Amino acid sequence: MSRGSRSGAPSRAPRPSGHGAPLGELDRLDADGQAIAVHAPRTSAYAGRQRWTRRWKRTILVIADVLQLLLAIALAYLARQSTPSLGRAGDLSAAVAEAALVIGIGWIGAIALFGGYDVRLLASGPEIFRNLLRSSLGAAGIVATVLYLSGVQLSRVFFVVLFIVGTLLLLLDRLVMRRVIGWLRRRGRMRSRVLVVGALPYIDSIARTLAREQWLGYDVVGAVVPERYEDATSREGIPVMGVESDLLDVVRSVQPAVLLFAAGSDASDEEFRRTAWQLESLDIDVIVVPAVTEISSDRMRMRPVAGLPLVHLDLPRSRDALRLSKRMFDVAASALLLVVAAPLLAVIAVVIKATDGGPVLFRQVRVGRDGVPFEFLKFRSMVPDAESRLAALRDEEIDRGNDVLFKMSDDPRITRPGRILRRYSMDELPQLINVLRGDMSLVGPRPALPREVAAYDQDALRRLTVRPGITGLWQVSGRSDLSWAETVRLDMYYVDNWSFAQDVQIMVRTVRAVLTSDGAY
Structure with a gap:
């Protein structure tokens, strides 16, 4: 991709020595030999x-x-x-x-x-x-x-x-x-075309996030990169439209609705400011993404000082998730829910027992806070010999890119009542007893099996710093449809950014997730 001929760009004047040229088109020099930036005259139709x-x-x-x-x-x-x-x-x-x-x-x-x-x-x-x-x-x-x-x-x-x-x-x-x-x-409506400026690794990371979070309505249509990436190819398939010195030419050609600046740009502060001047005549939203991710907004404080946009970050909040107030709420809420749901629990127990005469509860060892094992309770939704049949099923099923968790959408071990229980998460109700015992919380990371913990890397082990939960970000964001990497990412986000308001929001979203049954099997 040769500079000067891309997108029919006109030739540019040479850059004067000792001065950083702005990220855009330079048409002429003034009397002192300084480059004069020409503002883009045409507003993007899009x-x-x-x-x-x-x-x-x-x-x-x-x-x-x-x-x-x-x-x-x-x-x-x-x-x-x-x-x-x-x-x-x-x-x-x-x-x-x-x-x-x-x-x-x-x-x-x-x-x-x-x-x-x-x-x-x-x-x-x-x-x-x-x-x-x-x-x-x-x-x-x-x-x-x-x-x-x-x-x-x-x-x-x-x-x-x-x-x-x-x-x-x-x-x-x-x-x-x-x-x-x-x-x-x-559903593909009301979406915005996004042109991303920065280094390719950061552009790919942003593209993955925007592709995952479709509700944001952003479609990455191209990348503008530093010259060292000019001949590179994006791993996510994002087309490289040009280099930073040709930014305005690319903007006029692509006509994006959003110009997103990622990390890794070679532009200096002065060049970025000049570029903003040149973009002033275009009706384009400009977004700057800092090189920090997975941090909630209430942990960040923007405090401009002497013209510098300083972003102050609070430390992770995993210790806050162990507060006495959270534990008191868990005890009070789980006790109340057990009392209210007692008739439903009795009906479910009778149905399970009458189906095949097997045990009502499924008991399993799970790993809790700080790696301490505990007895995990659920209503039994599978045949009594489900565990002994697991090895054979593992050989047959490759799970949706999830190398650690084993989930099958059509698991033959699930009983007829079990399918209904799983669809509406009613098999999880006995875990309220785990919450009363102190093994679990109402909201937290997914409770893991010992064999899953054995496969954890250093990042995934951070999930064990708090009590696991009956529900969590993993449940309201796709449940069994999530890959292992997505499950870990959501759990670590929860641990690092815990707040009581977030717990309440997750519980409200859990009701919707249960009613819609998305990812439940």
Whole structure:
């Protein structure tokens, strides 16, 4: 791939000695012999469509919010009128009519002010929800102040119910929008073309992540690399479109919606800044990926100092996952669940016993925290001699790229009731006893067999620093469909980035995973 002829690029002026040329097209020199960068004049047509998409997403959100606020006002009005025991609320209808415009403008304005309509945050992360909560709190203060100063006598019960119900409805808007966008992206719609700049190893790593997380909606269409990689080929099949000195030519040719800068670039700080100037006329999203991965956002703090974007990282949180508060929650929740599920447990036990007369529980040695073995409990979902038939099945089945775990989607050892139990994870319910004993937690890495631990490398052993869980990231991210590498990656992410909020989120997602039965066999 020769420079100067790629993509019909015009010739460039020579680089003056002692000065770093920007990553782009240089057409001429000034009177002092300094290179003058020419800004790309044409906006990407594809990026223009992306801008239009962002606008209609924002419009839909605003319309949905207005409708939800009208519904919240109606519900708050009905709630106040249905509680006559609180006394008369005066002429509530007239007061609500006077206050409705203030409520609508104040709340919608606060949402816009606090970033609640930033559609870039819709796809992932909690930031869009945090912004909405802050805006609702701010709106309550704004509306209360304006109504007080204008003398509108609004019922306090109405006001409280309005902002509680309204906030919940607005959060529901964002949640539904996120689900719809994710659903469309996984089916090939509303996707963005991405051009990645950096060293090939980093580009391949990013491409693998984006290909795995289809809900993000990013398609890597090409790579721009340092000159030392010019003749190399990406292992992930990403086409090399050019080198960094030809970046603007490649951008105009490829017309990406996103320009993503990965690690390994040869560009200096000054060159990167000049490139940003040249990209200013293009409607393209620019993303910079630091050379750190598998770190949750709440462990990172961006603190710009003296023009340097310093990223401060908190240490891993494996010790936090062993806190007394987590253990107390496990005990209380597992005890409550055992009491509530007692009738279901009894029915399952009777069905298993009546099927073949074998034992109700399946007991197996698993490896827990710090490598300590424990007796693992499940409802038996296989024939009584399942373990003795395992060796023969291993010789017949090569498991989906998972060299450590053995899973078969059509395992002949599973009984008819066992298939239903596994499909909806009801065979896992006796593990609540393991949680009470302290062998396991409600949320944590997958409990491993001794033979699996024997095959662990140094990284995988980190999974044993916390208690294994009944559910975890591995279960809500694909369960048995995951490869061994993906299982380890998710478990290590959980261990390093533990938080109580993440545990709650995983438990909520577990309900959905169980109901959809994805990867369950």
